[in-house]
Structures are given as C-alpha cells and as structure tokens.
Amino acid sequence: MSDLVSQLMRSWTDLMDWLYGMFFQQEMDLSILGLPAAGKTTLVTLISRNEMIEDRIPTRGLNMQKYSKGGVTLKMWDLGGQANFRAMWERYCVGASAIVYVVDAADSEKFALSRSELHDLLSKPSLAGIPLLLLGNKSDLPAAVKSEKELAEIFDLASLKGREVCAYSISARNRTNIDITLQWLIAHSSKKS
C-alpha cells in the first residue's frame, strides 16, 4: 500500500515539475566568464541577491547563482578567471543559452589578453552559435572605456561570425545598465527555447 502511495507521490512530483517548467518557468544556463577581478562574482551577486559586495576574495572555481523574474530563471555559472580555471570554461559553456563575458573596462593593460582569451574560447566548435554578451564593467571609474562601440572595436566583436553579439557598458557598483543587461538575457532565454 505504502509502495503505491510513494509511487503515486513520485509520479505526482515529476508531473508537477514538468508542468511548472512547461507553463510557468523558463530556465536558462548562462556562463559568466572573464579575466580575474573583472567583477563577475560581484555582478552575479548583485543580480541574484540584489546586494553589492565589494572586496571579494577571488573565486576558486565555480560559483552558481540563480535569479528568477517573470517566469524566467537564470542559472548563472560564474567561473573563476585565474589561468588554471580558464581551461575549464568551455565545459560550462557547452549548451549554455548565452555566454556573458565580463571585462574590466578601466584596465586597458589587460585588454589584449582578455581579447585573445575570448576569441580562443569562441573558436571552439562546440560553442558555435551561442550568443555572446560582452559587458564592459566598472564604467563608474574615470579611466573606463564607456562607449559600447569602442568596446566592440577593442574586442574585435565584428570578426565573430555566426552568433548574436552584443556589448554593454555597465557599472555594478552604481547599478548602471544592469536592467538592460537583464532584459537582453531574458529576451534570449525565451527566444532560445
């Protein structure tokens, strides 16, 4: 008897999961990448918990955060930017709805390295067609590159063929442009599935 109940219960949970996913919830995987100290974890924490925490210790590996709004759940896979973690980026990008690449717009010295890492990653055949959102963070700093066009040029986004590419200049500290970023992401979640 209890077997039957437990089986029914289980099927019921499964059914509910499925229905919930069907009608109320759209989930999407996002990979948040970029060189160390670009502000990835800060951005993710800001989006998911609406908290601004500065002076974080570097992320050692993987940080997973969720954000739900209007029937869409964003699963943000925030990966460490240190060299030893970069090799693993690809594994978390495969199958993602979008790749979010965060750069420190005020640190022009690292632009070249950041660009080559980005292009290396996107040249992987397994990641073909996945939309890219480039975020130039720290626009509140005076030295920052604030123009999106300029960012696109620095990072040579024009050469990225076969995928949707977009760039925004944002500031996690001042919460500048965070809403349009979210809008872009949510838009892509519904479009994809």
Added chain:
Amino acid sequence: MAVYDERKYLKDEDGSPFDGIEKGAVLQECRIFSDVQLKTFKCKKVLVRLLFLVGQGEKLTRDEATGVFFSVTKLFQSKDESLRRLVYLAIKELAHTAEEVIIVTNCLTKDINSDVDMYRANATRVLCKITDAQMVQQIERYLKQELVDRDSVVASAALVSGQQLLLHGKGDYVVRRWVNEVTQAMNHPSPMVQYHALALLYQIKQHDRLAVSRLVQTLAQSGTRSPLATVLLIRYVARMMHDAGVPAAGEDRPMFHFLDSCLRHMKDIVVYEAARTIASLPGVTPAEIQPAVNVLQLFLVQPRTVTKFAAMRILNQIAEIHPMAIMPCHSDIETLIADSNRSVATLAITALLRTASESSVERILKQIQNFLSDIADEFKVKVVDAIRTLCVKYPSKHYVLMNFLGSALREEGGYEFKKSIVDAYLELMEKIPESKEICLGHLCEFIEDCEHTTLSTRILHLLGVEGPQMSNPGKFIRYIYNRLILENATVRAAAVSALAHFANVDTTPKLRESVSVLLKQSLVDVDDEVRDRAAYALRSLGLDNLEDAERLTRLAIKTHENAMLPCPVPNLEMELLRYIAGGNTAQGFKLEGVSKAAMAGVASEDIGQKASDSRAMGIPTPAEKGRDAVAADPASTLLANPELAEMGRPLKTCPAVELTEEETEYTVKCVKHIYADAVVLEFNIVNTLDEQLLEDVFMRVDTEEMEGVEKINLIPAPKLPYGTPGTAFSVLEREEGTFPLGSIACTMRFTVRDVDPATGEADEGGYTDEYQVEEVSMGLADLMSAPAELPTSFRSAWDALGTNFQVEDSFTLGNHSSVGTAVSAIIDFLGMASCEGTDRVSDRATSHVLLMAGIFVPNIDVLCRAQVTFQDDGGVDLNVIIRSSDQAVSQLVAEGIA
C-alpha cells in the same frame, strides 16, 4: 523517510537496483546532469548507479572521469539535500582519476559556510580530499572553527579531515598548529568526537615520544568516555610498551596497571583490546597473562558467536607462548568444540592440540574423533595439520596419533582432506624414521579404498621406494597386487612400477620370482601403458627368464645399470637443449660431458623446501626466500661469454662469495665454476664511484699456494661505468691428476678515467690503478657436488664401489656442542649430500652414523660413511670410510678432513 521510499521503489521496479549496471550506460545517463530542467530524483538514481559502479572497482579512464566529474558539478545548482550528499560522494570517488577537481573548491567553501550541518560536515571532508597543501592554508580558518563546533558531525568531519591531511602530507604544518583546538575537542560531549580527537592528537604528536607518553599517561589517569577512544588509548599504550621492550627481572612494566584496569571495563570491546594487548606484550610472563585469560574465559560462555570467536583467537595465541596459562579454561574450550560455529570450533581444537601435554593427547584425540565427521573439510585439514605438529613435538606419541590419522583416512572426506593426511604421513615418515612401518601400513589400507587416482599413484610410488627396505616387503606386495586387479589404468601402471622396485637387485630370489609372476599377468592388460611398463620391468630386471637364478642376478645388475642413464635426466635435457641451441651440431653430443651433480636450480628448490619447513616451525627465513628467487641458472653469465661458452657447462657452479666489504669503492663477488680440467673464476664487479669510469678491468690471480695450475687466462671486463655491474673472468687450467685447493690472492687492475658526475662525460686520458680484494679459497666442498639422484639404497651403492679405493681414517673434532652440530658441520665441509635421512640426529644421541654421497670433479662418485661419537670431555671422535672409483680422490677427501 523520502530516501526509504525511493529505495523501496527502486527495488520494486527493477528487482535489485544494481542488476545489470554497465559502465557505458551509466556514463550515458550522467548526461542528464547537464539538462536545463534538472530532474532531481532521476539524477539521484544515476548517481547511485555511478557510485555503485566505481565502488565495485570499475575503472574509469581519465577522460571519462573528468567528463562525469564536470557534469556532476552542475548538480550544485540543486538545493536538494540528499542529492547534494550523493554529489559529495561522487566527487570524492572521482577525485583520484578526474582532472581539475579544484573547480569545486568555491562551491565547497560556500557549503562549509552554510548553516546546514550536513553540508558543512561533508563539504569539509570532500574539500580536504581534493585540496593541495597550498590551499589548506586558505581553508584553515574554517577548519579550525569546525574543530570546536557544537555539532558532533561537523567536529568529527574536521578532525577526520585533519588526519587525512596529515596522512597524505598536505599541509602538515597547518594541522600541527591545531593542538589547542583538538585538545578542546577531546572534551566534546559526543564520544565519537572524543575518539576522533584522540586519534588526531596522537597523529600530530606521534613523532615526539615524550609528548605521546605524557598524553597517554594523562588520559590513562583521567579516563575517556568513549569506549572506542579507550581502545585507541590501549593501542597507543601497547605501542609504548613494545618500544620499551622486555622489562628487567623484578621490574614492573609502566602502564601495566592501566591495561589491567581496562580488563574490568564495562564494554567488551575495551576488555578484549586490553586482553589482546597483554597477550602480545614482549616477553609477557604467565603471571601477567593470567588476568587476561580469566576475562577471556568469561567471553567463552557468552552467547554471541563473535565474542567467543574473538576470545578463542587470543587464547589460541596465548596457547602458543604459555600453554599452561590457558589450562583453567580447558573445560570451556572443550565445550566449544561442539559449537555450531565452525570457526570457533576449529580454533578450540587447535588451541587444545597446542596445549595438549604428552599425557592428555589420547583424551583429546578421543574428543576430536567424535566430532571430526561433523565438520567441513577445510576444518578437518586444520585439525590434521595440528596433529602433524603435535606428532613432531611428541614423537613418542606417534603411534596413537598415527592411528588417529589412519582412522581419519577411512572417514568420509574430500580430496583436500585426504591429501593433507597423506602429506602428513609423508612428512612424519621423514621426521620420525621409526614410524615408517606404521605409516606404510596405514597408507596401504587407505589405497584399498581410495577414490583419488593421484593419491593412489603417489602412495604406490612411495611403497615402491620404501617398501623393499622394510622388514617384510612381502606384505606390501599383496596390497599392490590388489590395485593391479581392481583399479583403473593409471593406478595399475603405477602399481606395476612399484612392483618392479620389489624385484630390485638386493631382494631374495623368491621374492623376485613372485614379483615376476605378478608382472607377467600385466603383460596382457587391456591398457598399453600398463603392458609397456610390465614388459619393460620384466626385461630390464631380467625377470623374463627365471631359469638360472644365479646368472640372472648377475644379468639383472648389468641390465639394471645399462638401463640407467649415466646422468640425471634434467641435466641431460638442459645440456641437449643447449647443444641444439648452439647450432654447432657437426660435433657429436658427448654423454660423458653431462654433469651428474644436482643442478643449482634443483638445489635452490631444496633450500626453498627447507625454508618452508622452518617456516612451519615458526622461524622466518626471509634471506633464504630471497636467495631462492634469484637462483635461475647461475652459470648463465659464463655461458653468455663467447670465449668461455665453448668450454661447455661447468660441472659445478659454487654460490657467489663476497670479496669486498659493503660500501667500498668497488664491490666484487666471485663465483667459482668447476670444470674437469679447469676452474673459471667469475668476478662480478660493481663500480660505486660516480666520478670514475673503469676500463679493461682484469682480475689478476696469484696461484702460488695452489698446486697444479698450468696456465692462467684472464678475460677483462671492457668497461665499468658507475653502478652497472660488469664481469671479468680468470680461467685457471690445471694439470691432470692434481686438484686445485688452497687460496688465491686476487688483485684488480684497471684503467681509470675520471668522469664529471654532472655531465657523465669521461676524460680523455686515463691512468692504471690496482685494487686489492680478499682471497678466494678453494675447498673440498667446491669440488664436490650433491648428486642429482641419491642412491636408492646406500648399501648397494656402497657395495658396488667396492673396497678397491677405500680410505679409512679417524680424527678428533673439537668444539661441538652436540652430535647434531658436528654432523651438519661435516656435511657442510664436504659438500656431499646425506643419504637415507642420516642427517637427522636425535637430540640425546651420543653417537651417530652419517651416510653421504657426492660427485667429485670430474664425475667421480664418492661415498662416505662417517661415525661420529661424542666424548664425555666435549670432544667429538670422527671415523670416516671413503669409497670412490679413484684412489687419488678418496685420499684427497680423507686428507681434506684432516
């Protein structure tokens, strides 16, 4: 509750959830971890399968493991606790094989800081597993906090992780800083935490002997709440007491009172551990062991089998060192013989057999007899083994014990059981010669009703070898003849061969006649092997024509000799193989060139046998075991040298002798190869200086002290780089009729080139140098070999050699404590093999006759009969008679002894 239900569900659906799990399918299933919409329940199921697979020992390749590992990390998104728990387990299992596992560091650190205790504890364990020494420092803060956490699971996890870190040498210095926290954890209310804390504390301090003894002493006084911690404490105490060694007479062991008090602990586990420790203390006295025996005795009557078993095991151990100590428990142990658990019962029997005094043997045997038929074969084998040991221990009781074995032989039982009895008989026959007659009698009866062909043939062979020497050989023939008419072809063939032995030369004509009658019947056997053997036996023994008994006896001796090869078959085989492999078949094969001596390979097997014998007696002989492993063909280096290979195989190769001390500049070993007309000294040289390269290494030999050396030929080792062994040979050719005995001074001459150890390059120029090594001595034993086949009957071989070249002499040997040591010294000195078990000397004997056979170069048979008499004043008188086919050899051997 939920977990329970799921398990039940799995069971209902698939029978066992673990049926038919297959690696490829599971790896495929692991892909669902990456699904956008996570199905928690399904993921759990797959993870369980994965863990099952890995737990069963299935190996994942590095790529597979890495792939699975990364998909598992995706599951960190779920907040389901039981799923997370499985994720932790999976990461731990995959951590060995997968790459880049550090990616989860952040996730785990986050879990450690969460407020779910289950997450904290498990994440700590996993993190410490995947972390490296450098990262330990970064997580130390969290670990330190957890050590003193209120939750017992979390605190234990941190403590155990600390042990793991120490064990794998990850951040030792970090863990060592935790002494305060760990000491604090010792006072945790949970017994588990206390146990883990003690283990870690000990591990931190274990290299500081003083600190350990202070820790142990404090705890021994204050006591611990956790029984497991107490057990641990007892083990530490045991280690300390072992280090302290045996106390001087009259002195008390420190800490012994602690062990003694543990014997009165409430928990069995503590009592047991204390008893076990006391039983294995170095040099434990019967008085010390008594309280332990008393508590173990109480265990014996407890209803729980495991308690009885544990106690029985320790008592067994005690029985070995102090048989008298377990006397008080005898009656309890005797009841256990009937215990339904066979392991307990067997331990009980072996303990009883160990402690049996000479007088109680009969009584115990009676008890075992009742019970033997009820136990399984494997236990019967153990019983037989114990009886065999007992029999060797009390030879005077052999009659009773053998009768017991005899009746056991008639019991029901499988092959292994029967074989162990037959083996026991064989060993006892060798060790207690006076038991031969009874042994053979029992074995004869056994083959009357034996269903195992291999055992029958073995016994028949034995009867053939031993039977004719017994006082009444005729009675064995009846048993053998019965086999001939009742058994299968294999056994019949063995019986024919055995019968043929009885018709050997030194039996009476009447016996020969009856044997020939029996053999003739087998000429019409249905099996051709049997017919062949019968025909061969009749012909070779000259039994096919019995008209003229006198002529036949002569003929028999002759044909018997003709039918025998002049050399042992294995040696012949080895030489023939070498001859064929050499390719030079234009030259005929010389049968005379084949050595009669036992090959080194055979000899080493003999050593192995001895080693296993002494192991059976409880004496470890690792050195002999090692030697045994290397001995392949000792002459192989020699035969590999093209200049020397044409001399053929040496008649004898002596074991290597060290000519240098250890840790000298060059180490040299010498192997002597003996030929009919030469001696080859093989020098194995190792250069242990990394800044030298040696070239043209000669070994100069000075043979002044040795007579008859005609010519010396030196073969150098061309090059000796650092650490690589090389070989130089010195060939001494001798005059005919002389024997190279004495010592040879050896000097190594070589050219040195200096080498830069960094680059390994040698200088251009070199200089010559000399190096003196120890002398090589040639003794009688070097020229003598043990024959591959001992004469079946010493007497007939002795008579066959005759008195033509007999030398008799008497000597007085000093400094032997017993006849036994004198006998083994003689055997060692002459290098001959003892015959007919005459190397075994009873302890009380004051005189002994030793019979020996040997092969002296080149292939001369030597027999020696030595009478050793022990004098009251401690000296040993030795009278030797030597017979050989060469006067010079006889003379030489006799003189050699002097």
